[in-house]
Amino acid sequence: MGEFDxxxxxxxxxxxxAVLGPGDDCALLALPPGQQLAVSCDLLLQGRHFLATxxxxxxxxxxxxxxxxxxxxxxxxxxxxxxxxxxxxxxESFIAPLARGLLALADAHGIELVGGDTTAGPLSLCxxxxxxxxxxxxxxxxGAQPGDLLWxxxxxxxxxxxxxVFRGRVALPAADFESVRLAMECPTPRxxxxxxxxxxxxxxxxxxDGLLGDLGHILRRSRVGALLQHAALPHSATLxxxxxxxxxxxxxxxxDDYELLFTAPPARSEAVRAAAAAAGTPVTxxxxxxxxxxxxxxxxxxREQPLAARGYDHFA
Amino acid sequence: MGEFDxxxxxxxxxxxxAVLGPGDDCALLALPPGQQLAVSCDLLLQGRHFLATxxxxxxxxxxxxxxxxxxxxxxxxxxxxxxxxxxxxxxESFIAPLARGLLALADAHGIELVGGDTTAGPLSLCxxxxxxxxxxxxxxxxGAQPGDLLWxxxxxxxxxxxxxVFRGRVALPAADFESVRLAMECPTPRxxxxxxxxxxxxxxxxxxDGLLGDLGHILRRSRVGALLQHAALPHSATLxxxxxxxxxxxxxxxxDDYELLFTAPPARSEAVRAAAAAAGTPVTxxxxxxxxxxxxxxxxxxREQPLAARGYDHFA
Numbered sequence: 001m002g003e004f005d006x007x008x009x010x011x012x013x014x015x016x017x018a019v020l021g022p023g024d025d026c027a028l029l030a031l032p033p034g035q036q037l038a039v040s041c042d043l044l045l046q047g048r049h050f051l052a053t054x055x056x057x058x059x060x061x062x063x064x065x066x067x068x069x070x071x072x073x074x075x076x077x078x079x080x081x082x083x084x085x086x087x088x089x090x091x092e093s094f095i096a097p098l099a100r101g102l103l104a105l106a107d108a109h110g111i112e113l114v115g116g117d118t119t120a121g122p123l124s125l126c127x128x129x130x131x132x133x134x135x136x137x138x139x140x141x142x143g144a145q146p147g148d149l150l151w152x153x154x155x156x157x158x159x160x161x162x163x164x165v166f167r168g169r170v171a172l173p174a175a176d177f178e179s180v181r182l183a184m185e186c187p188t189p190r191x192x193x194x195x196x197x198x199x200x201x202x203x204x205x206x207x208x209d210g211l212l213g214d215l216g217h218i219l220r221r222s223r224v225g226a227l228l229q230h231a232a233l234p235h236s237a238t239l240x241x242x243x244x245x246x247x248x249x250x251x252x253x254x255x256d257d258y259e260l261l262f263t264a265p266p267a268r269s270e271a272v273r274a275a276a277a278a279a280g281t282p283v284t285x286x287x288x289x290x291x292x293x294x295x296x297x298x299x300x301x302x303r304e305q306p307l308a309a310r311g312y313d314h315f316a
Numbered sequence: 317m318g319e320f321d322x323x324x325x326x327x328x329x330x331x332x333x334a335v336l337g338p339g340d341d342c343a344l345l346a347l348p349p350g351q352q353l354a355v356s357c358d359l360l361l362q363g364r365h366f367l368a369t370x371x372x373x374x375x376x377x378x379x380x381x382x383x384x385x386x387x388x389x390x391x392x393x394x395x396x397x398x399x400x401x402x403x404x405x406x407x408e409s410f411i412a413p414l415a416r417g418l419l420a421l422a423d424a425h426g427i428e429l430v431g432g433d434t435t436a437g438p439l440s441l442c443x444x445x446x447x448x449x450x451x452x453x454x455x456x457x458x459g460a461q462p463g464d465l466l467w468x469x470x471x472x473x474x475x476x477x478x479x480x481v482f483r484g485r486v487a488l489p490a491a492d493f494e495s496v497r498l499a500m501e502c503p504t505p506r507x508x509x510x511x512x513x514x515x516x517x518x519x520x521x522x523x524x525d526g527l528l529g530d531l532g533h534i535l536r537r538s539r540v541g542a543l544l545q546h547a548a549l550p551h552s553a554t555l556x557x558x559x560x561x562x563x564x565x566x567x568x569x570x571x572d573d574y575e576l577l578f579t580a581p582p583a584r585s586e587a588v589r590a591a592a593a594a595a596g597t598p599v600t601x602x603x604x605x606x607x608x609x610x611x612x613x614x615x616x617x618x619r620e621q622p623l624a625a626r627g628y629d630h631f632a
Contacts, residue, residue, distance in 0.1 A: 024390070024456055024457050024458075024537075025356060025386040025387075025389035025390050025457070025520075025521060025522055026354040026355055026356040026386055026387060026389075026390040026392060026447065026454070027354070027355045027356070028352045028353065028354055028355075028390075028449065028454055029352060029353040029355060030352055030353070030451070031347045031352075031353060033349060036344045036345060036346055036347075037344065037345040037346070037347060037353065037446070038342040038343070038344055039342055039343045039344075039345060039396070039398060039430055039431055039446065040341060040342040040343070040398075040431055041398035041399070041400050041431050041432050041433055041442075041444060042400070042433050043400035043401075043402060043433040043435055043442065045402055045435055045437040047437075048435055048436060048437055049435070070341040070342055071341075071342060073341035073342075074340070074341050074342040074344075076342060080355070082355060082356075082357035082444050083357070084357050084358070084359035084400075084442045084444075085359075086359060086361055086440065114355055115355055115356055115357050116357050117357055117358050117359045117442075119359055119361055119364055119365070120364060121361045121363075121364055121438070121440070122437070122438050124402065124437070124440070126357075126359065126400045126433075126442035128357060128398050128400075128444035130353070130355065131342065133344070135346070138342070138344055140340055141340050141341070142340075204341075205341060206341055221340075
């Protein structure tokens, strides 16, 4: 099967929302009046962002999910996306489920694949996602205020724990492994939560590089500090059962969580909880924004320890 | 040097046109009323789309140029772009000229890098470009009409000839090699020509996969055929000096030309020539669109030979 057949067969579908879908030099999209365009781009590379063991359907899901997560962090409504796909062989048994996973998530969010490129090469997926957000309405990293509560959605660290299992450093019972593996391979982008936080949160970011690193982005951009309550960090029973050093590594520096980290004034806490409930996404208050810069963690014994807010560095 | 430092140092610059540039979860862009968004995405992979011998400055240029060429083919005004970069090492001596070449072309078109991703991995560049075009004003592949003249910009086949030199199949004098190598490594996107053709052309495509293959896209989309005049195909003196079989392979199936192929009624020929002159881009009439489907080439002796309109297939 040739390249063009392959693309057409699995990836090209009707695109009623686009003015002009894939198959011309460009796709054309309309943006309603009063809306700004939100753009984000993520590259997933085998061996770096996913393992060869990932089922292709989950890989397709994840490539789009991590991009939708960026839109969620801006409070943007997903609109469309492009996909540049590099894969070693035009292998139908791989491409069909890959497309299925990708397009199922696209359908769930009512968005269309409007363009892309396919080439033979090492397996990688580059998605650029487009969204819309009312002019001036986007959630930014820069709006956190001293006194704000710091919130996080879902739970943290399971994706990293699964990675440690694949690395052979941890062994888990089969059911626990399946659960954390799902967190790693099939993250849920918090789009509905992001939209509902637009009027409530003062800042937001999605957690891709680990809690401390991504919190650091908010703190630097907002020129504030934070007091983080270690005991409040939401995590699974599986992660809770791990040795403390491993558990903390996963919780604080895990990466691949794709949860939303956001700040809001304490007076809006009930509204935040109501918005989260309406979005079907649990949220937890995990700390407070401080005027003093720097990141301090309050441990289980009430002791304060300063922390470095550093993320995962692909070249470190 | 870490990943974030690297990106910031070479790629992040002020983005006055964007509402919000790189450094948040998404970039935000405004689209003026009455405009549609044009989106295109191309992936360049070492060994497949460029050779290890390409100077990094030209590679940066080309990664953006091939995407701008897609906007040109739609008659869209470039607006912004994202870059996903995978590279083996955070090597400043490579990244600095790569960024310089990329951003110089961006500056020449008044557009900004608004987001992206960087990872360690095999060298590849994925650019998604955004442009704007008046509602209903885009050039499509589907509008060619019987009787239209078929035009092409610039000259054809030099990029492929350069590739054959790198492959060791052809030897050229140094000056000739430099000239065709520039065509391969440093193509000029025909943005100004595309904009000026918006009111004149009935269809357009950019030549990335070879004249016959890309012409085939126009013919299929427009449900027409074409009569191609072999003697009219514009090419360099260097290519003219090659053996006929090689010359024709480069001219007809070369790929990597990044010229515009377009159609327009004969009555607009003077206007087409004037638009091309204003854009500083030579154009040549190379054939006629026919009601009968299929592609026929008229050779140097006036003989008609049917041709298959096939492009380059990355998995063939």
